[in-house]
Amino acid sequence: MITLEQEETTLDKKRAVKEDEASFSATLQKAIDLSSSTSEKADNTKNDKRFYYSVGTNNFLIEQNLKAETLKDMPVNQIPFTPEWYMGLVSIRGVIMPVIDMNSFVNSQTKTTKVNKKVSDTHNESYFLKLEHNAHSPIIIKIDKLPGQININAMKKRKAAKTKPSWMLHTMKSGTSTITEVNHQGLLNQIKELS
Secondary structure, eight states, X not given: OOXXXXXXXXXXXXXXXXXXXXXXXXXXXXXXXXXXXXXXXXXXXXXXXXXXXXXXXXXXXXXXXXXXXXXXXXXXXXXXXXXXXXXXXXXXXXXXXXXXXXXXXHHHHHTOOSOOOOHXXXXXXXXXXXXXXXXXXXXXXXXXXXXXXXEGGGSEEEEOOTTSOTTEEEEEEETTEEEEEEOHHHHHHHHHHHO
């Protein structure tokens, strides 16, 4: 005959085993989660894929915290007496935004006298990129083709030339590709000051 005390002792032992199993299971799960998040971070550093857009002979990297949306063939309402690079205004989903011809703007900033041949001129298509920076209202820039994607870690960094504007940070090169890192907040501040 089993006494009440023996039964309680048996139940206590079973509870202790279950708690140990649960504790072990929780510890194992934490280790698995930590391992997978560490390997994901390692994979992300190996394959840091980022988008860039092309303007004339320049390729500009899109910052990770910058929201971007590609648009095509929009009617732009021109505004008289504005700089050559200021194309006008456009309404997207009821929001009025300025449109900047990035090729003309870059040429005016870098004092380039030669006009870069645009890819969009040969295809008769206009591509636009809506940029949303958390410190600025949205803006539309005209680009030459749809944005591309590159692996940043495969590129070699070098310092920017001194003749470039302050919003152009570093130039990275890999083979024949040259991509410029851009401080879009600085770029948008410059556009705002000049328009």
